[in-house]
Amino acid sequence: SAVISQKPSRDICQRGTSLTIQCQVDSQVTMMFWYRQQPGQSLTLIATANQGSEATYESGFVIDKFPISRPNLTFSTLTVSNMSPEDSSIYLCSVRLAGEVETQYFGPGTRLLVL
């Protein structure tokens, strides 16, 4: 496996502000994803972070609200823009490692509370 780190681990934000979450992996990565997990709920895919190009967003998620960057193979950011209380969730980075075609690992998550 690999060490996947996320920053910040948690934050409390005011509505209308934005927060950028970072994900860093210490191994070679083929694919990176961002998921949202609302309280007591399952994992919902937000987007696939593509290296050097625009992310691929799932239905219900748009770039203006969740801009994503992936400047290199092992690092990605997710921004939650113009936040509202409904954005309070855990945001998880997930990766597939080089040499493991399908297996997907998760970062520790960022716990976001919007007031």
Added chain:
Amino acid sequence: GENVEQHPSTLSVQEGDSAVIKCTYSDSASNYFPWYKQELGKRPQLIIDIRSNVGEKKDQRIAVTLNKTAKHFSLHITETQPEDSAVYFCAAMYSSASKIIFGSGTRLSIRP
């Protein structure tokens, strides 16, 4: 559309008994089915997975079965222990887009 259904949503079993969680998927081209365990406040951890060319896979007390015809797969935990208490998620990879979609989760409680 892409969908994974999971049942039951909650499951309580006596310690030492078996637990079974069932999932169905909608894309007949799906070829990879992982199971994750998530303890309270922690990240999801992969516990077992199965690929479409195999009907069953076992790892100690955990086994997974796959019925491709019926588009069903199940997780079986035998001789349950208190540390098995967690939320379990099934998932399926939709090969057309190479993305993994998760079921709604099962909260498993082990009664002492």
